[in-house]
Amino acid sequence: MDMKIKRIKYYFLESIKNLARNRVMVVASIGTVAASLFVLGIFLILALNVNNAAESIGKTLEIKVYLKDEVTTLKRIAIERDIKNIKGVTEVIYISKEQALEDLKKKLGENKAIAEGFEMDNPLPQSFVIKVEKPEFISKVSYEISKLDGIEKIYDGKGIVEKLIKFTNIVRVASYFLMGILAIISAFLISNTIKLAVYSRRREISIMKYLGATDWFIKWPFVIEGVLLGLLGSILSIMVLFFSYQYLTNNVSLNLLLFNFVSAQSLLSFILQKFLLMGALIGGFGSYLAVKRYLVL
């Protein structure tokens, strides 16, 4: 046990010494990890924001339900309760005939005279405006509503909703797909660099072998080195991403867009662990594979 701890300490010391003495390698490896993850991060930011935008557009969608003229107050309250009980419904707003007229007048603005005749015998129906959790629920909810009594007409902007959902899904699948590809490429680039770095030390590796070092005695410091390089590189990329994104969101006003940026903090919490893990894993595993190769020779 004591031996084990001594060994682990030794491996760490070795890897840190090696890092300190192979500056070209260190700079190149950290740079590659950071740059690769930075690109991945840019893409992630885009994907997060597109998803966010699609969701916030989705949230503004609502179902409008017009009630038949004969529906009484009691009946109306029953309908309201029934609608509220449908899964996915978050809010039901009642609009009375009077409210509807008010709204129409507001909409007409200067031309509100047109609606003046309505005050005697209001032709506008009473209605509900219904909000749902996610746009995906709209068609199911409106189908449930259509089965209720006393409903004159339902407007759920079906065409738009379906298009939006399809579009969001495409964007989501495409962005997962691309992010997968980018992650693989990042892994490739990083392990490529580490392979070259180890390659430049192949002579050292073979000497250790001939001195009687076991494979793991040689491998461990390299693996730890790889993990450290990966971690340093990912920390660098996280920092650059976070600060530049923070700067961007604080200084670029996109008032014409329909949505807000995902906040820099939530970006950070999203990438922090993932990137650290990815950097460490690829670094360690890349080194492991690279050393292994020169051990067989």
Added chain:
Amino acid sequence: MDMKIKRIKYYFLESIKNLARNRVMVVASIGTVAASLFVLGIFLILALNVNNAAESIGKTLEIKVYLKDEVTTLKRIAIERDIKNIKGVTEVIYISKEQALEDLKKKLGENKAIAEGFEMDNPLPQSFVIKVEKPEFISKVSYEISKLDGIEKIYDGKGIVEKLIKFTNIVRVASYFLMGILAIISAFLISNTIKLAVYSRRREISIMKYLGATDWFIKWPFVIEGVLLGLLGSILSIMVLFFSYQYLTNNVSLNLLLFNFVSAQSLLSFILQKFLLMGALIGGFGSYLAVKRYLVL
């Protein structure tokens, strides 16, 4: 002169021999060039398609001009000529009162009875539909038209157009910006790898120096090697991009989107020279800088 040609031949032979003998380096460098440019290419495809979509949406925009009732045929022809003369206008379509009624009926479909009363005394105005080269022209053209006589009203969907233009511009600037960043990162990654590859041959470089080789005698084969590696990597990335994009455009139906994919051929013609040039330049220049460093020592 003869000497020069011999030298050039020698440099090429040297660089090819070196490539053949440093397989780890070759695989790593070509892989890095290809992977970096591939990422750049993915992004380029996205940007091209977004731009293309914005443009094709822009092209569907048109200006609708309603004429006053008193405008005679002669006057109408004069207006049509005047509009055609405005810079940026590509097409002017005349819609007579009768045509307008027909169109209305078609739109009403089953409810066309509503419009029946209109046949006696057609209340619909005659109008022009005007197409312009680019959405950017719409507001200027509609301003010019507004100065003409006999115009009742102009609909140019101004709000939407402006939003669209702003959005397209943001996308364009953002994609240029991101592509710039990606290009810089690609350059960094590639030159990083080449630096490491040269680093693993620093001993050879210093020996050449001590044997009395001039700096350029040492540098040239490396620069040529870099250029060849860059070219091979970029060819690889171009091929992968082209074939996978072709496969994508042929097999993924995006019928719900408002636009078509940019064709694989036009992608190819767009990236071919740029990528080859970029690969060759970065490869050559990266090698040059890396060797230079070990020459000073």
Added chain:
Amino acid sequence: MIEFKNVSKVYGNNHIALSNINLNIKKGEFVFLVGPSGAGKTTFIKLLLKEIEPTNGEIIVNGTNITQLKRKKIPYYRRSIGVVFQDFRLLSDKTVYENIAFAMEIADASSKDIKRRVPQLLALVGLINKEKLYPHQLSGGEQQRVAIARALANNPSLIICDEPTGNLDPDNSWAIMELLNEINKSGTTIVMVTHAKDIVDRMKKRVIALEKGVIIRDEQRGVYGYEN
């Protein structure tokens, strides 16, 4: 201790570096391996270390047939041998001290032992004040002496030296030879490849002479024997 049975080594397709070598070196012997350049001396040593495999034959060291040694056991086998390589094989990114300490680390020596023994070894080869230098900062002879110190580090039962005095002046060479002789007297087997005629002639140890991959002479208390 060392037994070669019909050992041959062919490089590439047809370069016969060693041809049908039969040999027996007993525990505690001091053996000089001599022969002209390219005779196969380093090949002999590389075979002993399992750096290369024989094309034919068997090599038995300390009762173990090393040609059949499992991959996992090779490191432990190698640790039992101290080697001075012809090309030194110092780790270029470690200092003199670390190079020797590393060989001890490999063999699981304790930090205390390492701290005690490395300075002793450096003193033995006269490099006390060079411990913080890197190999490229040493003279040829100094590098060679580091390689010798490293070979002695783990008190191996077998020491193999490939041309250990090629870069040393006569004084230093003799100091090294006396050191090896001392170590040999305490029971360590020593196999030494050398071109130094005067050393071989004066030491009066067993001499095995190779030529073109064949043993042409094997004498107790022999001499270098290549007249010029």
Added chain:
Amino acid sequence: MIEFKNVSKVYGNNHIALSNINLNIKKGEFVFLVGPSGAGKTTFIKLLLKEIEPTNGEIIVNGTNITQLKRKKIPYYRRSIGVVFQDFRLLSDKTVYENIAFAMEIADASSKDIKRRVPQLLALVGLINKEKLYPHQLSGGEQQRVAIARALANNPSLIICDEPTGNLDPDNSWAIMELLNEINKSGTTIVMVTHAKDIVDRMKKRVIALEKGVIIRDEQRGVYGYEN
């Protein structure tokens, strides 16, 4: 041909490798540079090649003050010297043939000359059948002979050898020495660092002895002189 004026070389902060060296070597001379390990012999050669700069003093070769040589002119200066490095410095990714051809390419030799001369040189050092091998496939002595062949390739007016026989058996060593003697007779200046007492003693050439960076002896027709 070679003149050292008050030359000193200090490594790092305080390691004095050469101290106030004054020396004159005439064209056509054959000079042995001897001295114990770490005396500063290789440092002397590195200074001559401008691989390192002197801390103090001036070095004049062929009338040129090389301490003031412009960077651009260094390669041309180096080509005029043939060097056998102590650590060989063969290009590991080139074959034996290419290593020698490369030295000639550097000096702008024509392909015809290269094709004619390289086999001649290989024959001189006895490596005709090794031309297609890479350095790591050669024995120590073979590598050393490639380094010697390369040093002779461009018919330099000055040949510097740092321990050129350290890995060679006596026969091969004498063959090389006779070759160098031959070349020296045709007017080439030769400076040779060596620890081979018998060679120095039998050649009866000028001997310059260094110790701890100081010239302690400089004799025409001298001997190695370090008794053991």
